Amino acid sequence: MTQEAGELDSLVRKRIRALRVAQGWSLEELATRAKVSQSTLSRIENGQRRLALDQLVTLARALDTSLDQLVETATDDVVSNPMIDAAHGQMRWPLKADPGMTVIRQRLTAPPPDNPARMRAHPGREWMVVLSGTAILLLGNRRLRIETNQAAEFPTMLPHAIGAEGGPCEILGIFDRDARRGHQRGEDTEKAKRPAP
Secondary structure, three states: OOHHHHHHHHHHHHHHHHHHHHHOOOHHHHHHHHOOOHHHHHHHHHOOOOOOHHHHHHHHHHOOOOHHHHHOOOOOOOOOOOEEEHHHOEEEEEOOOOOOOEEEEEEEOOOOOOOHHHOEOOOOEEEEEEEEOEEEEEEOOEEEEEEOOOEEEEEOOOOEEEEEOOOOEEEEEEEOHHHHHHHHHHHHHHHHHOOOO
């Protein structure tokens, strides 16, 4: 067995045990769910039994995961650097696990718009947390005050706008692909409306 194969073997065994423990299941409970004997499962976890593909598929199902996730080894690019969008005061990080998702850090200084016509609606979903200060989220007919360490999640088909209250605030937002596209189109439209310097 090569060193790489040995490391994968060890990783898969640790992962099986960690997933079982995270579910709060005993060896007996997982063995029953996977329809294997308790001693077989124990030997799999302890490295005393060879890992067979059919058993891995059964264990993955019982652990509510996929075979791909059970044997995944990709740990490249764990750390990513932000893309800076100085024009909008944003830092963006794409999420590798779901390439359509984007994380954005933004500093807001202006209050939300007074005019409901400036609220946007577009397909998608958005999640945000206030890192510092207080944000105001206009969502449909509601005005929500979101303070430091509070979060909000909403469908972006509801007309919405976000601004700061009582001074600058910093938010971290997670946008799905549709929400990010909607915001980009909205930013481009706002730029086009501004008079040239």
